[in-house]
Amino acid sequence: MSDHVQEHMLGFVRGRYPDAQISGSDDIFALGFVNSLFAMELVMFIEKEFSVTIPNDELQIDNFRTAQSMSELVARCSPVAASAQA
Amino acid sequence: MSVLTPAATQEAAAAQASLVHDRASARAFVDAHIAPHANGFERAGLIPEELLAAMGAAGLWAPFLPPRAGGIGMDMVTLGEVHEEVGRGCSSVRSLLTVHTMLAWTLHRWGSQEQRDQWAGPLSRGETLGAFCLTEPEVGSDAAGITTTAARSGSGWLLNGTKKWITNGQRADLYLVFARTGGSIGAFLVPRRAPGVRVRPIQEILGTRASMLAEVSFADVALDGDALVGPGGFAAGMVLTSTLDLGRYSVASGSTGIIQACLEACTDYTAQRKVGGRALRDLQLIQAKVTDMLTDVRAARLLCAEAGRLKDADEAATIIATWIAKYFASRAAARHAAAAVQIHGANGCGPDYPVARYYRDAKVMEIIEGSNEIQQITIAGEAYREANS
Numbered sequence: 001m002s003d004h005v006q007e008h009m010l011g012f013v014r015g016r017y018p019d020a021q022i023s024g025s026d027d028i029f030a031l032g033f034v035n036s037l038f039a040m041e042l043v044m045f046i047e048k049e050f051s052v053t054i055p056n057d058e059l060q061i062d063n064f065r066t067a068q069s070m071s072e073l074v075a076r077c078s079p080v081a082a083s084a085q086a
Numbered sequence: 087m088s089v090l091t092p093a094a095t096q097e098a099a100a101a102q103a104s105l106v107h108d109r110a111s112a113r114a115f116v117d118a119h120i121a122p123h124a125n126g127f128e129r130a131g132l133i134p135e136e137l138l139a140a141m142g143a144a145g146l147w148a149p150f151l152p153p154r155a156g157g158i159g160m161d162m163v164t165l166g167e168v169h170e171e172v173g174r175g176c177s178s179v180r181s182l183l184t185v186h187t188m189l190a191w192t193l194h195r196w197g198s199q200e201q202r203d204q205w206a207g208p209l210s211r212g213e214t215l216g217a218f219c220l221t222e223p224e225v226g227s228d229a230a231g232i233t234t235t236a237a238r239s240g241s242g243w244l245l246n247g248t249k250k251w252i253t254n255g256q257r258a259d260l261y262l263v264f265a266r267t268g269g270s271i272g273a274f275l276v277p278r279r280a281p282g283v284r285v286r287p288i289q290e291i292l293g294t295r296a297s298m299l300a301e302v303s304f305a306d307v308a309l310d311g312d313a314l315v316g317p318g319g320f321a322a323g324m325v326l327t328s329t330l331d332l333g334r335y336s337v338a339s340g341s342t343g344i345i346q347a348c349l350e351a352c353t354d355y356t357a358q359r360k361v362g363g364r365a366l367r368d369l370q371l372i373q374a375k376v377t378d379m380l381t382d383v384r385a386a387r388l389l390c391a392e393a394g395r396l397k398d399a400d401e402a403a404t405i406i407a408t409w410i411a412k413y414f415a416s417r418a419a420a421r422h423a424a425a426a427v428q429i430h431g432a433n434g435c436g437p438d439y440p441v442a443r444y445y446r447d448a449k450v451m452e453i454i455e456g457s458n459e460i461q462q463i464t465i466a467g468e469a470y471r472e473a474n475s
Contacts, residue, residue: 018474036323037405037464040331043324044402056196059321 005050005071012045013067024067039064046070052077105145108164112171115144120175121440127296128443131289132256133179142212146172146183148190155194155202156210163394166339170390173343174350177447178296180343182215184336184455185253189216189262192273192329196316201275205260217258218333219249219276219302220326227460229264229271229326234304236265236274236314243267243314245274245282245307255300256287262315262329263304270322273315273329282307293446331405334412334455335397339390341415341451344444345383348419348426351441352376355430366429375425382422386415406468413461416451423448 006024013028014020016038020031028034034042042064047054054077063073106112119140127133141147150165151157160168165187173180190209193201208214225231234247245265252261261276261283276283288299316325353376356366366372389411396404426441427434434441452458 015475016471018471036327039320040324040327041402041405043321044400044404048400048402056198056317056321059317059324061320064320 002068002071002075005074006067008049009046009067009070012042012049016041022067024071026067027065029061029065034064042070046074050074050078104143105158106149106168107145107158107160109167109171112146112168113174115140115146116171116175120172120179124176124178124296125437125440125443127176127178129437131295132298133182133296137179138182138212138215138257141179141183145210147186147212147215148206148210150187150191151194151206151210155206161394162335162397163391166335166390166394169336169339170343170346170387173340174347175343176296177340177344177443177450178294180336180340181253181294181297182257184333184340185218185258186212186216187336188218188329188333189260191332192262192315192325193275195328196273196325198312200312201315205275209260214259215254215257216260216262217252217254217302218329219252219255219261219263220330221249221251223248223250223301227457232264232266232271234263234265236267236272236309239308241311243274243309243311245276245304245309248301248303250301251288252300252302253294253297255285255302256298261302264326267314267318267322270319271326272318272322273325274309274313275315276304276307276309276313280307280309293443293448293450295446327405330455331408335390335393335408337451337455338386338393338408338412338415341412341419341448342383342386342390344419344448344451345379345386345415345422348422348441348444349376349379349383351439351444352379352426352429355433355439372429375422375429379422379425382414382418386411386418389414406465409456409461409464409468412455413458413465416448417458419444419448420452 010022010024013022022028022031043054052074058073058077063069106115119137145158149158149160152159169180169183172183193205205214209216220229222232222234234249236243236245245263247265259278261278263274263276264271265274282305284303286301288301291299356372359366393404393407393411396407423445427445430439430441433439
């Protein structure tokens with residue numbers, strides 16, 4: 001599940017920024033990709049793609065830094081994902 | 087257990103039936119309560135309280151809220167259609183609806199349960215009217231450059247700054263104010279009656295002259311800790327982005343309404359007005375203008391519907407789709423309003439026809455919720471992304 005989510009997230013970022021050379025552990029903020037428009041699209045994509053609702057207290061920058069951290073966020077927000085990982 | 091009497095059931099059904107719930111009911115409401123009086127609203131520079139109350143009774147203020155919050159759970163496609171119809175009747179009324187929608191939706195999307203419990207009911211009924219406060223005297227498109235500040239003060243906040251060109255600033259009861267909070271921007275709910283809030287009406291304005299614009303200043307306004315809506319820090323920009331997205335959708339829909347209004351005014355006028363013994367409608371140069379109006383209103387409507395469909399599907403692509411819809415519809419509205427005035431000749435410049443108002447209002451649509459030039463930057467960026475993907 002974790003790899004699956006990471007690949008989806010990387011695919012989304014690459015879709016928006018085709019020249020991006022990123023891996024699951026790269027900090028997308030440090031690479032200069034993120035503005036408020038992209039951040040909003042990112043949150044909408046995660047919520048739609050993985051059928052989760054991200055509560056306000058999870059909307060922290062560290063949860064969106066890497067594909068890996070976003071994968072962990074999805075796991076926390078989704079009972080299905082959490083049980084699949086257990 | 088309570089059982090409704092037949093009379094009470096009938097009354098409830100009648101109340102339900104009088105609600106605006108789709109394009110047809112919105113059109114009927116606009117034709118009865120708004121369009122015939124819109125030139126008068128413009129001359130008076132305000133929307134009468136009776137109409138604001140009637141809009142509340144019709145459930146127009148926040149129908150997208152779920153029933154438990156006072157709405158009817160209206161989907162975004164239908165909401166766009168309703169805002170188009172209101173925009174067809176009067177852009178000033180639609181402007182009030184837009185900013186109220188932005189506040190109510192932001193509260194629904196980002197607010198805490200306590201904030202929703204406090205405000206959703208009055209907002210849905212129009213007992214509390216909302217306004218959106220972002221623009222400042224020295225800051226327009228550069229939202230990141232706002233200077234209004236919200237500083238921590240004990241368990242609450244202290245708000246200082248000035249906002250300008252605030253739609254419904256004169257009449258709104260509750261402001262959604264964007265302010266700097268250290269290194270970020272936060273959205274704050276500020277009651278108009280809070281000590282330190284000062285409202286200065288802006289009377290002279292090119293278009294949407296009845297939208298009760300104001301400059302609103304905040305001098306050491308003390309706010310409770312729960313005045314902040316949504317997350318702070320990194321995610322705070324999302325609150326602004328999503329709020330503007332919905333405002334842009336409403337303006338796109340309203341601009342479509344202006345095109346439709348131009349079309350209806352021009353087909354009506356040219357069917358009656360004669361030149362050299364022939365109706366204007368028989369002239370091919372008139373037909374060319376009317377053809378472009380009809381073509382563009384349908385295209386604008388489709389773009390708005392697509393943006394709305396993507397919103398209903400929670401698709402991230404709605405943001406760009408909304409930019410495109412607003413860009414197309416606002417430019418087309420300005421173009422066709424100019425043509426409508428031209429078709430009406432001197433009558434188009436006077437107060438006896440609605441097209442001069444459409445012309446003034448349409449120009450505003452090219453500036454608010456993202457000027458055309460800002461939109462071109464964003465949309466061109468999307469074009470290059472798509473080309474490279």
